[in-house]
Amino acid sequence: MDTAPETTAAPVTILVDADACPVKDEVYRVAQRHRAHVRVVSNSPFRVPVSERVKRVVVSDGFDAADDWIAEHAGPRTIVITADILLAERCIKAGATVLKHDGREFDAASIGGAVATRAIMADLRAGMDGVGGGPAPFSKADRSHFLQSLDRVLVKLSRA
Incomplete structure (x- = not known):
């Protein structure tokens, strides 16, 4: 028996920037519980669950075709899942909630600093001739934090 409350508002839609997303399965599970719609956006086909909502x-x-599609469909009842800072900035301007794969939220207060840091890091990497590491490995704690954050945002939007 489905226990999610009925609402007259449009359903929340989760837009997943899918090409490098390590939390797609978590999105599907949490979205099902909250009756949210999911759009898995990519340049190549991904297997998605058989569901009328996914x-x-x-x-x-x-x-940037996937980024453009996501940005064009982002809005106030949309959650965007991405690590792409420039896409996050576009979606925030459209009124969407944006979560990174580790559950951290990009918002109007943090996106400017994130864009500036991205530019600085790009300059530093350009001067290193390919030397250096990448981001830290994705951890169980990151996955757990993402699940908690997505659930919290979906509850908040369902009450709006």
């Missing part, structure tokens, strides 16, 4: 969106392989 749809795969395959865009062209053009530069």
Whole structure:
């Protein structure tokens, strides 16, 4: 028996920037519990669960085609899952809630600093001739924090 409350508001939609997303399975589980719709957006097909609420969106392989589709469909009842800072900035401007894969939220207060840091890091990497590491490995704690954050945001939006 489905115990999620009925609401007259439009359902929340979760847009997943899918190409490098390590939490797709978690999104599906939490979305089902909250009756949210999910759009898995990528340049190539991904397997998605058979569900009337989960749809795969395959865009062209053009530069930023997936980001453009996500940004065009982002809005106040949308949660965007991405680590792409520039995409996050576009979606925040459209009124969407944006979560990174580790559960941290990009918001109007933090996005400017994130964009500036991204630019500085790009300059530093350009001067290192490929030397250096990447981001820290994705951990169980990151996955747990993501689940908690997604659940919290979905509860908040369901009450709005």
